[in-house]
Amino acid sequence: MLSTYKSTASFPFAQTFCRRVAFFSNSSISRNRVVYREDESDFEDPEEYRRRRKTEWKRRQGGQSFLDYLIINVRGGKGGNGCAAFHREKYVPFGPPSGGNGGRGGDVYILPTSSLTTLSSVVKRVRADPGGNGQGNWQNGKNAPPLIIRVPVGTIVRELGRDDPRRGKDEWEAEEEGLEGLNYEERRAKMREKRWVHYPRAGESNLDKDAFKEAEEAFLNQERERRIARRKRELTNPINLDLDKEEMSDEDPNAPLGLSKKENLGHLIASGGMGGLGNPHFLTQDNRSPKFATRGHEGERITLALELKLLADIGLVGFPNAGKSTLLRALTGGRAKTTVAGYAFTTLNPVVGVVRVAEDGTFEGGLSPGMVHDETLIEEQQEKEKMERGEFADALTRNQAHQLEASEKGYSAGHRFDLMERFRFTIADNPGLISNASENVGLGHSFLRSMERSLALVYVVDFSVPAPWDQLAVLRDELEQYQPGMSRKARMVIANKADLMGGDGDPESVAQAKEKLRQLEEFVENMSEERRLDVVPISAKFSQNLQKVVGMMMNIVQEEKGYPS
Known part of the structure; x- marks a missing residue:
């Protein structure tokens, strides 16, 4: 076509x-x-x-x-098999049983990590390592190391119930599936093969001994108790974790020199299977030569739903192509690598940037006046800066150039911005919302979900359109329909692209811009219920009026976190 x-x-x-x-x-x-x-x-x-x-x-x-919702199947490591062996050495032809126990299978932990921003690094099938098998001469198998699943901070972990069709089978259900279609004798033989290790050429003779029958009955009773306890735990206390903060490692005073911190594994979600027992465990007065041992137990199998809700102090909410990405670039000094272009839905992934405010109220983005935040001009701007720095690049190092630039701005020589930092907060650039986004239209629920964890929300509207208040009404309604009360987090309205209204200095266009701003403020005043939202006209592209925006955002974050202003 x-x-x-x-x-x-x-x-x-x-x-x-x-x-x-x-x-x-x-x-x-x-x-x-x-x-x-x-x-x-x-x-x-x-x-x-x-x-x-x-x-x-x-x-x-x-x-x-970017991935913000994922279902994973987790399996703890299988325990190592026990060993059926007897000690042999010179002049000792019939020594005692010497089979070692199997090692424990690896446990599976989940740990929130601040360096991650997406669930794309998490595999859907998680398998911990099995434990080592026991050997003769009383050598026990090695325990498997724990497996850590690292997820972003802000991840919610839920265990899927048995009524959920997406849930995978647990270890007992998987065994039952493998036994379907077999008669009683075949099922019994296959179950014994999975649970027992026999000494060479002693398998059939063990089945007729009373000692083996007693050991088998005790083994099945213990397995039944574990299964009941597992079902009870699933009903009364299913896994439901809210990983909203990074966990720090604990100090271990007994650790060797240089290793004072104990590694933080996170939250245990699936235990590894216990190792099998060697034949010395079945030594009794009546059975002096046990020729059987147990195999390792299967690790726990669970199905988890991971849902990522990004944590940010301020969340930007607006229509596609309203200038949210440009605003984030301007506020973070270009550190936030967002996509800026002249078409809708340029931001497909939520991006979190850090705004750093200095003692004198300036912010990192404000230290580069004249920077035009536009994708079509970014490369030209970078080339221009290289040419300007080329005049002194041979004589000065980059650090000296930074000192020269700082002195021209009124700072002391060698005074870097991070040394003057007074406060920092994070801003999330969320993909644009459209009408009926709460019904999963457009980019839908996946990005409305990312706004739930923000301490406060800021509306960003395109001031150059004929009726920016219509955008504001749609944004508020979509937030309320997705989650009632969510629009109450809104604290400010940013009217972006104000440079397109009255920027040429014509008195008539300036008067029209002031009238439109008055109408927008009147609409916001009538729309707000609990608190009055401030309306701030800006030009993110040319970094105009951003100093006021940063100051207001900093006050909002301090108020939400309970910090003294």
């Missing part, structure tokens, strides 16, 4: 023509996938084509890297 269409949405200043080629592949990997290809000849400016291809590539890569 080949069609030609005229596109002006992505490039409002130049009419470009793109050829859209869609094809469907029969392979399982690309089935039902529509691929659009653009040729360089379709663009008048080759640089424009190159930037478009670059942003599209970033968009595809980012969409695959």
Whole structure:
């Protein structure tokens, strides 16, 4: 299918023509996938084509890297088998039983980690290592090391119940599935094979001994008690963790020199199986030569649902292409690597940036005046800065250049920004919301979920549209429909792209901009219920009026956290 269409949405200043080629592949990997290809000849400016291809590539890569909901099957390590052996040495042809016990299987822990921001690094099938098998001469098997699942801070862990169709089978249900279709004798033989280790050429003779029958009955009783305890735990105390903070390692005073900190494993979610018993365990007065041992127990099997709700002090809420990513770049001095472009849904993944405020009220982004935060101008800006620094790059090091730049801004020589830091807070750039997002339309629930954990929300509206208050009404309604009371977290309204209204200095356009701002403030005053929301017009692209925004956000965070202002 080949069609030609005229596109002006992505490039409002130049009419470009793109050829859209869609094809469907029969392979399982690309089935039902529509691929659009653009040729360089379709663009008048080759640089424009190159930037478009670059942003599209970033968009595809980012969409695959973020993951905020995942179901995983976790299995503790299987215990090692016990050993059936007898001690042999010179002049001792018939020594005592000497089989060692099996090692314990690895436990599985889950640990919140601040360095992670997505669940994409978590595998869906988690398997801990098995324990080592026991050996002769009373050598016990090695215990398996614990397995740690590292997840981002803000992850909620829930165990799926037995009525959930997504839940996997536990160790006993998996065994029952393997025994289906077998008669009684075949089932009994297979169950014994899974639980017992026999001395060579003693398997059949052991089955007729009273000592083995008593040991088998005791083994099955213990297994039945474990199964009942497991079912009781699932009903009364299922796993439900809210990993909203990073856990620090504990100090261990008994640790060797240089290892004073005890490693923090996190929360235990699946225990490894116990190791099997060697034949010395079954030595009694009546049975002086036990020729059997037990195999290791299966580790626990559980199914967990991981749900990531990003933790940020301030969450930006707005329509697609309202300028949230540009605002985050400007506030963080470009440290937050968000995608900025002239089309909707450039942000496919929530991005968290850190705003650092100095003692004099300046912030990191404000230390670079004149920076234009626009994807089409970022590379040109970087080249310009390299050329300007090239005049003294040979004579001064980068540190000296930084000192020179700081002295020009009025700071003392060698005074770096992080040494003057007074306060810092985090801002989350959430993907744009659209109407009916609460019904999972558009990017839907996956990104409304990321706003739940923010201490406060800030609306970002496009001030250049004819009626920005309509955007505000939709955003508030979608938050309320998704979670009643969620809109009460909103503390401020940012009217972005104010430079497009009255920026040319024409008295008539300036008057129109002031009238629109008055209408927006009046709408916000009538909309708010508990507290009055401040309306701040800004230009994130040209870093205009951001000093006031940072100051207000800092006060909001301090108030929400209970810090003294």
